[in-house]
Amino acid sequence: MAFQTEITKWYLHNKRDLPWRKTTDPYVIWLSEIILQQTRVEQGLPYFNRFLEAYPTVSDFANATEEQVLKLWQGLGYYSRGRNMLFTARQIQEKYKGIFPVKYDELILLKGVGDYTAAAISSFAADEVKPVVDGNVFRVLSRYFGIDTPINSTEGKKKFLALANELIIGEVPSLYNQAIMEFGAMQCKPKSPLCSICPLQADCFARRNNLVNVLPVKEKKLKKRTRYFNYFVCTNSDQILVKRRTAGDIWQELYDFPLLETPDQYHNIQEEFLSQVKSSFGNDCTIAPLEQKKHLLTHQTIYVQFFALDNYIINFNQNAEIKWVTFDEFDELPQPKVITNFMSSYSVN
DNA sequence: AAACCGGGGCA
DNA sequence: TGCCCAGGTTT
Numbered sequence: 001m002a003f004q005t006e007i008t009k010w011y012l013h014n015k016r017d018l019p020w021r022k023t024t025d026p027y028v029i030w031l032s033e034i035i036l037q038q039t040r041v042e043q044g045l046p047y048f049n050r051f052l053e054a055y056p057t058v059s060d061f062a063n064a065t066e067e068q069v070l071k072l073w074q075g076l077g078y079y080s081r082g083r084n085m086l087f088t089a090r091q092i093q094e095k096y097k098g099i100f101p102v103k104y105d106e107l108i109l110l111k112g113v114g115d116y117t118a119a120a121i122s123s124f125a126a127d128e129v130k131p132v133v134d135g136n137v138f139r140v141l142s143r144y145f146g147i148d149t150p151i152n153s154t155e156g157k158k159k160f161l162a163l164a165n166e167l168i169i170g171e172v173p174s175l176y177n178q179a180i181m182e183f184g185a186m187q188c189k190p191k192s193p194l195c196s197i198c199p200l201q202a203d204c205f206a207r208r209n210n211l212v213n214v215l216p217v218k219e220k221k222l223k224k225r226t227r228y229f230n231y232f233v234c235t236n237s238d239q240i241l242v243k244r245r246t247a248g249d250i251w252q253e254l255y256d257f258p259l260l261e262t263p264d265q266y267h268n269i270q271e272e273f274l275s276q277v278k279s280s281f282g283n284d285c286t287i288a289p290l291e292q293k294k295h296l297l298t299h300q301t302i303y304v305q306f307f308a309l310d311n312y313i314i315n316f317n318q319n320a321e322i323k324w325v326t327f328d329e330f331d332e333l334p335q336p337k338v339i340t341n342f343m344s345s346y347s348v349n
Numbered sequence: 350a351a352a353c354c355g356g357g358g359c360a
Numbered sequence: 361t362g363c364c365c366a367g368g369t370t371t
Contacts, residue, residue, distance in 0.1 A: 038354090038355085038356095039355095039356085039357090040357075040358075042357095042358090043356080043357065043358085075355095075356070076355080076356075077354080077355030077356040077357085078354055078355055078356085079354080079355080080354065081354095153350090154350075190359095191359070191360060192359095192360080221351075221352090
C-alpha cells in the first residue's frame with residue numbers, strides 16, 4: 001500500500017479530537033496555526049480556546065488592544081506572534097473587509113504567516129494542494145524515505161519540500177496534511193517512536209536500516225561562547241610567572257599566566273577592573289596593557305588581553321598552581337597556542 | 350546562512 | 361543538559 005494511503009488510514013483510526021479540525025473557517029484555523037508554531041498541542045490548546053472565546057471573529061480580534069492580546073498570550077512565548085496577529089487582524093479588517101483569505105499566495109503575504117502556515121490554512125480551509133512541511137513532516141519523510149540531508153539546511157528544506165509536493169498529488173490535501181503531521185506527532189515521534197506497532201515499518205528506510213535514531217539529520221549550530229581573558233605577565237631578568245590550568249575548562253594541564261576572566265572586554269583600564277586586579281595582586285600593583293589577541297576555538301571566541309604587572313603580591317599558598325619558571329623552562333612546558341604566540345613576540349621586544 | 354525569539358516536556 | 365515542539369523574521 002502506498003505511503004500516503006497508509007498514513008491516511010492510520011490517521012482515521014488514531015487521530016486526536018482537536019477543536020481546530022472541526023472547522024473550515026480560515027480565521028479559526030489561522031488562530032490555531034499561529035498559536036501552535038513551535039508549540040505543543042497540549043500547551044497551545046487552552047490558549048486557542050481562550051482566544052476564540054475572546055475574539056470569535058477576525059473583526060473582534062482587530063478591535064482588541066495590543067495589551068489585551070499580549071495579556072491573553074502571556075506565558076506562551078514568542079510574543080511577536082501575538083503582535084503580528086493583531087497587525088494582521090486589523091489589516092484583514094481594513095483591506096479585506098473582514099474576510100480572511102484562503103489562497104496560499106495571499107496568505108503568505110500576511111505578517112507572521114510563512115510557508116508552513118500558508119500551506120496549512122489554504123489546505124485545511126479550502127483544500128488547496130499545498131503540502132505542510134513542519135517538524136513532524138521533516139521527521140516522517142526523512143525516516144521513511146531515508147533522506148539524510150540536514151533538515152535545517154537550505155538544500156534540505158528544498159529537497160523535503162519537493163518530495164512533499166510530489167506526495168500530495170492525488171490526495172485530499174486537508175486530510176493528508178493533517179494525517180502526516182498527526183502521524184509524526186504521535187507515532188513517528190522524535191524520541192522512542194512506536195516502530196514496533198507502526199503500519200509503515202516494513203517499508204520504512206530508517207526502520208530497515210536501523211537508522212531511526214539517526215534520522216532526521218540536523219546541522220549542529222554550535223553556539224560559540226564569547227569570553228574575555230585578561231592575562232597578567234610578571235617577569236624578572238630571566239624568570240616568568242606561570243600558572244597551570246586545572247580541570248573544568250579548556251586547556252587542562254597546559255600552562256598560561258595568572259588570569260582574570262571578565263564578562264566584558266575592558267578597552268581601557270576601568271575602575272571596577274582595577275579593583276579586582278588589586279584584590280588579587282595587592283593594592284600597590286600596577287598594570288600596563290600589552291598586546292591584544294582574538295583567539296578562535298571551535299566552540300569559543302576568546303578575546304585575550306595581556307597586561308604587564310608590577311609591584312604585585314602573590315599568595316603562593318592560595319595559588320598552588322602558580323610558580324616561577326625560567327624562560328627556558330617555560331619553553332618546555334605545554335602551552336596554549338595563544339600563549340606561545342605571545343611569548344615569541346614578547347621575547348623579540 | 351545565521352541569529353533571534355520562549356516556555357515547557359521529556360529522556 | 362540537550363533536544364524538540366503544527367516556524368517566522370531579521371540581519
